[in-house]
Amino acid sequence: MTTPTHDSTHDSHDTHDTDRTRDVWGERTPHGRGTPWPTRVDLHLEDGVSEDQVDRWVSSACLLCSNGCGCDIAVKDGRMVGVRGRATDRVNHGRLGPKGLYGSTPWSHSPDRLTRPLVREGGDLVETDWDTAMGRIVARSKQLLEEQGPLSHGFYTSGQLFLEEYYTQAVIGKAGLGTPHMDGNTRLCTATAAAALKESFGADGQPGSYDDIEHCDALFLYGHNMAETQTVLWSRILDRTRGDDPPRVVCVDPRRTAVAAEAERTGGVHLAPRVGTNLALMNALTRELLEHDAWVDHAWVEAHTLGLDDLRAVVAPYTPKEAARICGVEAEDVRRAARIFGESEAVLSTVLQGFYQSHQATAASVAVNNLHLLRGMLGRPGCGLLQMNGQPTAQNNRETGADGDLTGFRNWDNPAHVQELADLWHVDPMTIPHWAPPTHAMQIFSYAEAGTIGLLWISATNPAVSLPESERVKRILAGDQCFVVVQDLFLTETARLADVVLPAAGWGEKTGTFTNVDRTVHLSEKAVDPPGEARSDLEIFLTYADAMGFTDLDGGPLVTWRTPEEAFEAWTEASRGRPCDYTGITYDLLRGPTGVQWPLGVERLYGDGVFPTDTDRCETYGHDLVTGGTVSEQEHRAQAPAGRAFLKGTAYSPPHEEPSEDYPFRLTTGRTVYHFHTRTKTKRSRPLEESAPHAWVELAAADADRLGVADGATVRLESPRGAIEVPVRVGEVTEGAVFVPFHYGDHPANELTMTVWDPVSKQPTFKTAACRVTRVHDGEGS
């Protein structure tokens, strides 16, 4: 295999010198508006390895947050020993964040890697060979198909696999088995991003480009603690805010994060709405915009949107004062934020979990789209919209349809779209389960709980920690009513409960592509062999497909590809002519100096104001944003959208669980800069683990005083569903709220959260639950 090397003429910043767990964003490279982001190459190698000792550099992109930074993997003596940011990559211009630097490779030679398949024998998981393990899966699968049909099968996948793996899984599930029960943990992180884009623009697909950071004069971050979740993107913003002609930053977050501090520093606004009230705030911002006629691009709105009158009527009651009453923000701050949005030349907005995992998630995220539509601020340099992803490969899960979407941003309700896939895969369209909306993750687990899903296949994710009400999820996985298959790198909390565990190859041990939030596709090449008998997820799915004997209408094999490149080419055909058109993008092209955006040569979508909303083209006919009820084809056609975007407004309603006398605090959960997801990789990096070894709870200073607790004291946090005991950090949250990071399986924040989800995106609501806090003792330990 060729392993391209990208030599850089720039100095590398070896992080042996700078501890990037402390200096998270690294050294500033400030620059003025409209000038290119300077290059800075970050590098980290294992202790004792210097740059000149590296045998080879293998091109890849970082998988430890959703940013998608191009990088090269250092290989020495057949081991991955470090990473270097790629100077020529459009995403990161050489930089890497602390998770990428310190977390990318140590897990790979961790002694507790899974190296052999495991099967359950007499209650215990015991090592076995592949034939035995796969034999058990296939026997169970065939038995269930015969007795109960395809609805007995469920798949719960990841935001961590490669496009080729998702596409293969999608074809197996949708055309081989024919089950609607396929979803991923992307449901937890990006389902609302997809839903909001579909409701407004007719199809998924991010309109913006990261380059918009260089061109904007205002930046709005909605529920997006970018300083911790996408550190490289945040350093790109800091290089603007610390340079000439900086943009103003507006931050919507109940915590006083580094983003909030930067908002204040740049003369912007920090709006800290009460947890669960985002939509009331958005409605007030929208109303302010509409009140100032000059801020609205009426000609553009008239030509390119539908629904202005309805939107105006919905937001009419939300005066700044009303927002102040509901959200607990200053009315004047609402006016100032709206003015910044209304008077800036080029606004870039980003949205993340503070909106996606909160109450009225889709409606609030759609409201961000509305603001951009009202100003016609899409598709031009600086005028961008990034409905962020939580995970590096979430976008591919949505594109290929390994989750609840139909392959290639197609519409489940459109028989012509289903027929296109049936033709492509050469199967009966009746096989493709389009007769009901696809089953979302929480519903899949409910069916597994009831045993009507009798085989649940979980790949590269850890729902025992990451799903709401984790105790219930563990019971479901451990029970006899459902046969559970887990493929992973390690014996995770979830894998321990499985009936069969398959050892998987990880990043750098297999080849494949993935796509980030500004539609940049990267090729990640195999650098080393996986340990022991571990196999790539693609190989595992192909082995299952072979053993099951899935065939097309002529009796030929359904899955015709063997290699990642062949799988990519098959996917490219599936995407042809759809909004996520990959045609023209090849492995050869991706082996060039930088990742490449889809559609090839298009940096920003919708510059022409034409959206994929035509009834025959759209990915969805849309939903009632309050109930999730689906709009019918006839209703959609009657609106004659014909390429116009939808302005959809929704009234605010209070969260499902409000504080009470027994549970007076509002619980919100989130992330720390040092960990990713459930720490499967990051806890195996010493610098990252030492920086944040255990869970904690953040309290506002006033609340800490009232409870009589100081930094480091141990408190018990209790919701109607469960309790955890954790040390206190006095700090960033607003009064009345508590914040807990969700990464820790030993102190699972999700024992406290509710099982409730957004009616449209079906994303679980992790960020609004009531809880109480009681002091256990001063100081840590139990």
Next chain:
Amino acid sequence: MPHLATYVGLADHSEQTLADSFRAVAEGHAQVADVFHLCHTLAGWSDAHREALAPVVERYGEQTDVDEPERLHAAGLAQARDGEIGLLRDLQDLHVLASLVQTTWMVIAQGAQGLRDRELLDLAHACSAETARQITWLDTRLKVAAPQALIVAP
């Protein structure tokens, strides 16, 4: 206008029956999180319709003792059924009740047109539109629940 009053009464009663039944289904299927929350939300819509109707009831009276339309009264769901197939049947019953509400509003709107009662007409249209949204959700949720309940559930 005894029969308009009858229909005003029917709207009031059938909205109440619908609201009570949504709540019964919510509580009976409390472990199905979306059904629990949305049925409560949609019950609230029917409550609001009754509140908005109250001044009209005052104006036209609420006739409950006229013989013929009495038969239109539908019994609500006092108790939810069990399991996935039970949920399917409960949603279907809600659909029947909501359809009765919707046609009642349609009839009232016709009466309001004839009487040139703009206030009642606007109310009937607004309520009817929300009832349609309740029905759309029921349709959507029925389609989701049907395959698993019919084919795989024990």
